[in-house]
Amino acid sequence: MNTDFKEVMSKRTDDELIKIVTIDKGKYQPLAIEVAEEEIKKRNIDTSKFEQVKVDLTAKITEQEEFEAKKVSSLTRFLNFIIDLIVWFIIVAILTNSLNAKDPVQMLFGYFIFFVSYISYYAFMETKFQKTIGKFITKTKVVNKDGTKPQGGDILRRTFCRLIPFDRISFLFTPNGFHDRLSDTIIIKD
Template identity: 50%
Template sequence: MITNFDHIMSNKSDGELIKIVTVDVHKYQKEAIASAQKEIEKRDIDSAKFETIATKALIEKRIENKLNQSEVSTASRIVNFIVDLVSFWIIFFVIAMLINIIFTIDLNNDLLIWGILLLAFFLYYIIMEFKFQKTIGKFITKTKVVNLYGKKPSLNDIIIRTCCRLIPLDRVSFLFTKNGFHDKISNTTVIKD
């Protein structure tokens, strides 16, 4: 007799099945685990492949657990936000004054102001988080940005992270979820240093 679990497990990849019967066994009902085991036997998955995938899944699970234990509090995220906001505005005013002095440009142009704001924003976050894995706020709270493997994020990850900060309500999203929009979309997180 084919159960609903049999049908669900037949659509899973080999890796997903192996993960279900090894590291994620506590997340599933007994019937689901039995269906996953039956599907693995039906596919006659090579034992070496099984061990390789199981080992990789176990390592990923340990990294995930370590990151979860190192994640920072909402209070630290708020301090980061406030310090970074002040730092960003200081950088904006410095850039604006330099442009005004060097090019003797009138800064009453709204388009120019918005351009300088965006330039300061991207320079601050991309340079700080890519070079140091920290902004000034993160230096103060002793936290840093990492990817989901606990490693230094790539430049692409940081650019995506910075662009996602422009999403409306991003700044408060971490109050309602474990990580904010800019964390989730860029596959990064903030942990204790």
């Protein structure tokens, strides 16, 4: 078992080893801590670095926890969906108002308007504002998983992933719906 820990600890970076013997000490078996300490001695890692690495890592962990706390609930996401659906229906109603439902060509054009307006609504709003009307109302926004503003390609991927069957209910079963997971985006409080 000791040799297993040696192999694992030998592959860790200096900062990871310092984290193991300081911040994460309670998460590891005593034997693993002992092997990590041996690896630190073997590498001649300056123990004066410990405090700075510990401070940096603690700040990073705190920042990540604060970011995680900003994630929104499934209920808020469902509310965003309902509001955006209503807004989109209004847009479609305005755009297709003059079409004759009995004319097959106009009906086909109506379907085209449905598709294009759906993609355009989400792509434009989330690229320009990081929000749709629903997100404006619920004071939420879309960001990349690392908290940065998504690029146009991220939003376009996210928007097309919304067309996946059952995407709208997928967030009820997973922390992020299909369109979030596949585009590496999340919704957070603004």
